[in-house]
Amino acid sequence: MDGSFAHGCRAGTVAVGLWLALLAAAPASAGARAPFAGPERELCERYLAVCEHAVDAFAPLWRDVPSMPNAGFFDFTQYDNWGRDGYGGLVTIPGNGMVALAYAVLLTETDKDAFGQQRVPRAALLGRAIKAIRWCCLTSAYVPTPHPYLPDTDERLLDGAHWRRPLGFRADILGYLTVAVAVLWDHLDADTRGLFEAAGIDMVSTEHDRARAAVAEGKPVAEWAEGWNLYPDYSSDHHQRASVWYGGDLLFEGRCYVELLARSTGAPVPATYTYPGNGFDGACEWLKTLCLAEGAFAHPHGAEYDSYYGAGLLAFCYGATVKKDPVAAALEHQAAALLQRHTRAVGQYDYHRGSWAKAALAYLMHRHHAPAAEPMALADALQALEGTRHYERQRGVVHRTRDKWASFSWGSSTDAPGTENPCGFVVPQRQSAEAAAPLVYCDRHSLTGDLDAETTPSRTRMLLRRLTGAPAWAVGLCVACAVAAVLLARPAWRRQRWALGAQASLGVALCALLATGLAGGLERAKQPSEAHTAYTFQRSDDGFSTAGWFRRGPVVQHQAFFSFDAGPCVTWVVLRAADDLRVKWSG
Missing domain, CATH: 1.50.10 (Glycosyltransferase)
Incomplete structure (x- = not known):
């Protein structure tokens, strides 16, 4: 809104x-x-x-x-x-x-x-x-x-x-x-x-x-x-x-x-x-x-x-x-x-x-x-408000029981791509106005956690990136390869002894460029092309359950949440990635 x-x-x-x-x-x-x-x-x-x-x-x-x-x-x-x-x-x-x-x-x-x-x-x-x-x-x-x-x-x-x-x-x-x-x-x-x-x-x-x-x-x-x-x-x-x-x-x-x-x-x-x-x-x-x-x-x-x-x-x-x-x-x-x-x-x-x-x-x-x-x-x-309610456009469920207020949301339907904010809460319910009132603050990472992930490529890729990472290196190498190719195309030059070394150098350079390009392509292919969230939920007379997944950069987070009328709330979190990662997660 x-x-x-x-x-x-x-x-x-x-x-x-x-x-x-x-x-x-x-x-x-x-x-x-x-x-x-x-x-x-x-x-x-x-x-x-x-x-x-x-x-x-x-x-x-x-x-x-x-x-x-x-x-x-x-x-x-x-x-x-x-x-x-x-x-x-x-x-x-x-x-x-x-x-x-x-x-x-x-x-x-x-x-x-x-x-x-x-x-x-x-x-x-x-x-x-x-x-x-x-x-x-x-x-x-x-x-x-x-x-x-x-x-x-x-x-x-x-x-x-x-x-x-x-x-x-x-x-x-x-x-x-x-x-x-x-x-x-x-x-x-x-x-x-x-x-x-x-x-x-x-x-x-x-x-x-x-x-x-x-x-x-x-x-x-x-x-x-x-x-x-x-x-x-x-x-x-x-x-x-x-x-x-x-x-x-x-x-x-x-x-x-x-x-x-x-x-x-x-x-x-x-x-x-x-x-x-x-x-x-x-x-x-x-x-x-x-x-x-x-x-x-x-x-x-x-x-x-x-x-x-x-x-x-x-x-x-x-x-x-x-x-x-x-x-x-x-x-x-x-x-x-x-x-x-x-x-x-x-x-x-x-x-x-x-x-x-x-x-x-x-x-x-x-x-x-x-x-x-x-x-x-x-x-x-509070008893008059008990029950389970699903809010379709907010993509979330609220569950009220005698003992607790619980919710799980998969992020609003108005979220811009990449800004989805799934989170959940379980708040104990006071039954008496005379009981001491707590301080409650709803943090936007509750239950789903705060995640910071970055890819950690293999040593070979790291070496290739260091060799070819600077634009000047890449340009210079391409120019050298082009000059060598023109010279080696002449029969007189190919018969020279040093031409063997030039051919070997050219082969190594071309292989390096090819490997770097493939590595970069694979790296890009393994990144999610766009943010996405999918979930399902079920509700009944005694509670609700919901499960789904959402992307967080290079990580896909799978989550399930259960809330029972006469029992606890339970959640599972599974983090999956297509590549080696360094992850910081608090939840």
Whole structure:
């Protein structure tokens, strides 16, 4: 799903004008409280605690900007551990939206006079949220008199010296900020509202938009939504692997944007998001299959980044609030606990996580949909998910039992030739929410191993290669052979005594060239001409088995994997090669 997921991101702009008009007329919601009770009350208090953590976590990054009217921002370029140049500037808009959204929830959903360990007054918190919103708008390319954005910024986000909304790029660029503005609308003056109306909104769409006739920015939404999001079984890939972000976190962030903006205006959620069998419902079921007891996803192809932070939170929140699903509700509680622990331990905003915004979005989803489904006991929820599922396009099987979560994948069908990544996992299953939660990381070489192989040709070939390896040797030898052949073709020269030596030398040279050519040809013939993977699988009421092979350079790796309901998992690995090899393998 790599780049294709994001192509339809601008479909949310269909409702820009309508949303702003409805929002201006909507009744104020500040100070209102949802009737939370029981486990839902505890859950939402946890979300508020994560939001309040943002006050202390990001205060050191705050910068007032005297050159702009009533503006300032949280400067995420101050982090010195971004992975590449331009990264800090890329995430500063969504980062400010994230903090503004956390502040907005604290200001409108609590009666506190001060927040955080530093006891920041309510008025100061509101002032910073408004300044951050204004700075984001004033540095955009859409306001009448824009100010320069940050210089160290990914070029894809820039229009000259200002940031822009590139089509098909990052739904959270303005998603967090848009919901923050919706929550704080009654606290914004006419000038700030006008700035945001100019900057506009941007959000994620689903593949169903490909059939929509509604017009957005002058053409049908179906023409904007050029990409596709999900496989037919609602699974999806992240950079050609079943590493969950686009089809999990990001997809349900977009769903929350749509839901919350509709709720804040009184407008209905578009029917393309709610019809029976819609992609969000299917994706939620897929993510439940991948979820461990800790509330984190297991990644059938291995994780791309630190994803052990409660990444399924919004998917399961959607299931618990919109679909009233008790299994999803149980998993949401687990994911929320993990999110809070991770946030306290790390305390840094990351390009993928946006943990504080997730807590704020989840709180608002409960706020508008209370009461949510009553969560099942964790053991009962896990039992409801037991069984074996085959994902055809991801070419893998997931097996859930009472005691374990097991999977084996042969690499996604979207893998480019030579990049197939078979791997497997066996994760013990916790049965109690009170049991200590482990740290689980899905490495992409699990069970199949990490292999590094290079050919080791025979001594004869090594000698021939050394004799003829340099281009100058080969050219010189060919020239000498050609001259000798011309001279020896003359009868007068053949009768000379030294001609016998020349003939012998010529024969040796020709044999050497022939042997070297044959050796090289054999060497090339024994290398696989193209990458390939083949597998089969069987599943039954008591488990599954799968077996197949795949190429890794000069090695063909044969693998079999068995997972039994009431027993262990077993795997065999056989490495085969057509030539002598030096192999490094860890597994």
